[in-house]
Amino acid sequence: MTPSEENYLKAIYHLGKGTGELVSTNAIAEQMRTKPSSVTDMMKKLSDKNLVAYRRYQGVSLTDSGKISALSILRKHRLWEVFLVEKLDFAWNEVHEVAEQLEHIKSEQLIDKLDQHLGFPKVDPHGDPIPSKNGEFKKFVKKLLDEVAVGTEGVCIGVKDSSVAFLNFLDKNHIALGDKIQVLDKEEFDGSLHLKVRDRRIHISSQIAGNLYIEIQ
Amino acid sequence: MTPSEENYLKAIYHLGKGTGELVSTNAIAEQMRTKPSSVTDMMKKLSDKNLVAYRRYQGVSLTDSGKISALSILRKHRLWEVFLVEKLDFAWNEVHEVAEQLEHIKSEQLIDKLDQHLGFPKVDPHGDPIPSKNGEFKKFVKKLLDEVAVGTEGVCIGVKDSSVAFLNFLDKNHIALGDKIQVLDKEEFDGSLHLKVRDRRIHISSQIAGNLYIEIQ
DNA sequence: TTAATTTTTTAGAACACTCTAAATATTTTT
DNA sequence: AAAAATATTTAGAGTGTTCTAAAAAATTAA
Numbered sequence: 001m002t003p004s005e006e007n008y009l010k011a012i013y014h015l016g017k018g019t020g021e022l023v024s025t026n027a028i029a030e031q032m033r034t035k036p037s038s039v040t041d042m043m044k045k046l047s048d049k050n051l052v053a054y055r056r057y058q059g060v061s062l063t064d065s066g067k068i069s070a071l072s073i074l075r076k077h078r079l080w081e082v083f084l085v086e087k088l089d090f091a092w093n094e095v096h097e098v099a100e101q102l103e104h105i106k107s108e109q110l111i112d113k114l115d116q117h118l119g120f121p122k123v124d125p126h127g128d129p130i131p132s133k134n135g136e137f138k139k140f141v142k143k144l145l146d147e148v149a150v151g152t153e154g155v156c157i158g159v160k161d162s163s164v165a166f167l168n169f170l171d172k173n174h175i176a177l178g179d180k181i182q183v184l185d186k187e188e189f190d191g192s193l194h195l196k197v198r199d200r201r202i203h204i205s206s207q208i209a210g211n212l213y214i215e216i217q
Numbered sequence: 218m219t220p221s222e223e224n225y226l227k228a229i230y231h232l233g234k235g236t237g238e239l240v241s242t243n244a245i246a247e248q249m250r251t252k253p254s255s256v257t258d259m260m261k262k263l264s265d266k267n268l269v270a271y272r273r274y275q276g277v278s279l280t281d282s283g284k285i286s287a288l289s290i291l292r293k294h295r296l297w298e299v300f301l302v303e304k305l306d307f308a309w310n311e312v313h314e315v316a317e318q319l320e321h322i323k324s325e326q327l328i329d330k331l332d333q334h335l336g337f338p339k340v341d342p343h344g345d346p347i348p349s350k351n352g353e354f355k356k357f358v359k360k361l362l363d364e365v366a367v368g369t370e371g372v373c374i375g376v377k378d379s380s381v382a383f384l385n386f387l388d389k390n391h392i393a394l395g396d397k398i399q400v401l402d403k404e405e406f407d408g409s410l411h412l413k414v415r416d417r418r419i420h421i422s423s424q425i426a427g428n429l430y431i432e433i434q
Numbered sequence: 435t436t437a438a439t440t441t442t443t444t445a446g447a448a449c450a451c452t453c454t455a456a457a458t459a460t461t462t463t464t
Numbered sequence: 465a466a467a468a469a470t471a472t473t474t475a476g477a478g479t480g481t482t483c484t485a486a487a488a489a490a491t492t493a494a
Contacts, residue, residue, distance in 0.1 A: 002450080002451090004450085004452095024472090025471075026471065035452075035454085036471075037453070037472085037473070037474080038451075038452055038453070039472090040473055040474085041452080045451095057459055084327075087304075087334060088330040088333075088334055094326070098324045101324070102322060105318045105322075109307075110301075113307065114305060117304060219480080221481065221482095241441080242441075243440090243441065251481095252483060252484085253441075253442060253443085254485095255482055258481075262481095274489060274490065
């Protein structure tokens with residue numbers, strides 16, 4: 001499979017939200033910053049290889065084997081992201097571009113050994129789940145803090161737009177990946193939140209709340 | 218620069234032994250398992266980019282900027298090899314193919330951070346030197362044990378053909394990368410060698426001696 | 435030094451991927 | 465339901481890399 005084919009599968013997986021719903025040619029073209037006609041060409045190719053179900057003018061969805069391939073690429077991408085952040089000290093917002101390249105390296109042994117080296121992580125630095133070798137992963141509920149009701153408990157699993165300034169803020173307030181967080185109260189006039197982070201109580205603005213993901217349950 | 222262009226530069230560097238001597242079209246084709254006509258095409262392209270000096274029917278050599286590029290690729294290849302062996306527990310003989318892919322990843326930051334993560338190694342697992350960021354590296358004398366005179370001292374820096382059986386042998390005899398080795402005596406009738414490895418004396422066959430590299434001085 | 439052999443290049447085609455422009459199908463509006 | 469707008473596909477072309485077959489240059493042998 002070529003890197004280009006892999007990128008198309010990934011795009012279809014994301015646009016179909018992993019549920020296998022039909023994805024339009026234009027949507028794929030936009031996501032991949034390419035032209036609709038190029039998408040059509042590639043869909044024919046992927047259809048010949050039985051990786052997508054394609055009917056002209058109707059859109060495409062991943063076949064079972066297409067979904068397995070997409071999840072395998074996602075697994076590689078996210079494992080490399082963990083590596084870059086945990087072992088090479090990249091910041092959360094710097095890893096995507098490099099991981100886009102690394103995910104196309106072809107070696108099953110490499111990924112298995114990388115997985116082991118990283119201690120079989122379950123989520124990447126953005127809090128997204130890492131599929132297992134056989135394409136399974138926990139479908140947990142991932143929400144931004146400003147989307148949940150008062151009283152909700154969860155674990156900090158990632159950020160949305162990770163600027164350096166924001167990461168510094170988290171550092172200064174001792175909020176880290178894996179911390180248990182509960183929403184204690186919400187100020188109506190500005191949407192700011194009172195949280196319990198592990199044992200401490202802190203107060204964060206709505207902008208901050210709109211950038212922090214927690215996993216519920 | 219495309220992966221293909223990078224591979225050609227690497228091949229020319231190796232065939233020219235790093236000294237800039239002229240390399241023939243056929244030699245490149247053989248090394249790269251491609252056809253001479255493909256090589257000619259690529260030489261024109263690389264020549265246009267000022268990476269090689271090319272005169273029809275005469276062969277090619279790397280220009281200064283071609284040499285810088287080649288050394289940069291070599292640096293990446295060898296750093297990745299160190300990573301695979303030291304961090305992911307690959308065997309010496311398993312790393313080449315994967316490193317061939319990894320060396321084409323484009324990110325200066327990645328290589329800098331990898332270098333740091335590995336502790337700025339000077340040689341790869343095969344004992345070959347790793348060029349610095351600016352393309353400099355130690356030109357030490359690297360010889361097989363069966364090529365040196367009795368009395369020669371050196372440091373174990375690698376193996377030639379690294380089979381699992383051979384690596385096991387080294388393990389069992391406590392011979393490792395970086396060990397100081399001296400050739401004490403040579404048996405004429407079978408070419409076997411008496412060595413001092415660190416403090417111990419051991420006796421190895423000529424087959425073993427023909428597979429172990431030491432760095433002299 | 436001419437002839438034979440080898441090496442290298444050119445010409446032309448194939449494959450993968452992408453694009454533009456034009457044609458066709460679908461959806462929305464009236 | 466016809467017209468207009470939008471979405472999608474087809475046709476044809478361009479780029480990068482590779483190949484085969486034939487031509488040209490260089491080298492070796494007679």
